[in-house]
Amino acid sequence: MKVSDFDFHLPEDRIALRPMVPREAARLLEVADGLHDRRVADLPSLLRAGDLLIINNTKVLPTQLKGTRERDGQTAGFEATLIKSLDGQSWQAFLKPGKRIREGDRVAFGDLTADILSKNEDGVYVLRFAQSPSEVINGLHRLGGMPLPPYIRSKRAEDAQDLTDYQTVFARDEGSVAAPTAGLHFTPELLETIRAKGVLTEEITLHVGAGTFLPVKVDDTDDHTMHAEFGHITPDSAARINAVRQAGGRLICVGTTALRLLESACDDQGVIRPFAAETAIFITPGVRINSADMLLTNFHLPKSTLFMLVCAFAGTEAMKAAYDHAIETGYRFFSYGDACLLTNRSRD
Structure with a gap:
């Protein structure tokens, strides 16, 4: 595929330089049967008892x-x-x-x-x-200081506030040089509301590398070499994730990092295996995603591997329409920006 197929124009003023306060006040675009404008605080109403949120618990180093x-x-x-x-x-x-x-x-x-x-x-x-x-x-x-992505550091320097802003409430396992940014929207209060509804959570670890921000410099996706990152899913975590699916619950990945790790550990039947290795998985449209049913993620860079991933997950035309809508209606983009909730259409 041509990398140019994943390009779009993003006005500079759509790039968020600070997160929303409180975090769950960020906007949430639900991409399902149509587009629905919501807030991250509405997420509990979109989940069901027995669902499982899969969370990346990596912690960012101040590098x-x-x-x-x-x-x-x-x-x-x-x-x-x-x-x-x-x-x-x-x-x-x-x-x-x-x-x-x-x-x-x-x-x-x-x-x-x-x-x-x-x-x-x-x-x-x-x-x-x-x-x-x-x-x-x-x-x-x-x-x-916190290794803020280039699109933020080109506009302002990192400061003491970023030490907490650029870290999720799940951060436990130190080793990342970039935040799993979908997780930045959660607060203890939001998690309490989600769990009170009967939604489960499971922590896995993918240490995010700076390659997630590197531009794709080739013209064709077949020529791109993906960066490798270390991930870990314990046998107990794999067993609990599989048990939720067997019971009919949905697997919802919080962020593309969690999805890439889960898919790296998944077989063709959708069974999650224990995993402890580097992964350089590259998910583009046409790839069937067997692991997650839904994905909570931020809005990504034009021509990036992450935008290609969400197009693979929810459909290219649906995501282009969603991004057009987000730009037109003032959604905030990238690491400190707003979020979208996607349904897996790669299996349709």
């Missing part, structure tokens, strides 16, 4: 760092976004401006120091810290 480089008596400042831990001490990173950094440089982030080992053709650097893995993590919590 945005300000660094300095010393060379030939000259000091230069730069910014680093750590995007993937390779062994605890070595990390992949984006550096800006990259022209100030060379292979072999020693750089410092406060009391953390690292050597620049390499730079690949995609502009991703590999740094090796002098400190131990635990010291690096402690340093990130002392020195780092």
Whole structure:
């Protein structure tokens, strides 16, 4: 398929720079038999007793760092976004401006120091810290800011408010460099209302990588190489998820991260298997999705793999109509934006 088939025009003022307060006050577009304008607070009324919300409990690390480089008596400042831990001490990173950094440089982030080992053709650097893995993590919590996506950081700097805004109420298992943003809409009060209705919840873990924000640079989807992310579904979680489906309950994924992990662990009959590995699953229209029945997700970037995924899930024409409606009626887009609730049409 042509990547250009998934393009659309998004006015700059539709990009949300802060979340709604309270979180469940965000708008919710239900894409079912037609389009229905709601609020996230209405979600309990759209669910049934016996349904199961599948939640990604990953926790975002504050991997945005300000660094300095010393060379030939000259000091230069730069910014680093750590995007993937390779062994605890070595990390992949984006550096800006990259022209100030060379292979072999020693750089410092406060009391953390690292050597620049390499730079690949995609502009991703590999740094090796002098400190131990635990010291690096402690340093990130002392020195780092939230790694906000480029479409927010290009308009404002991250700040202390983002430390809580860019973290879900489910966040438990530290390891992501981007938030599972559909989960940002939930509050303890909303969860209490949902559970009081008899809706179940199950936590799984997919550590979100920065590749989720990288543009698709090819013309045809067949030529795109998907980024890999580590996911984990325990045997007990898999058993509980399967039991809900066997009892007739619906599986509702909170976010594309939960869906990609669930589908990676799913067989052709819809049975979820325990999973502990990296997944680079790429879901495009024409792919049958056997795992989830519904999907709660935010509004995604034009020509992104995530927009392709929602088109596969709910139908390309339906999603293009939904996005047109969202743009025309003032919905807020991307990580801090509004949400939509989709029904799986890939099995129709």
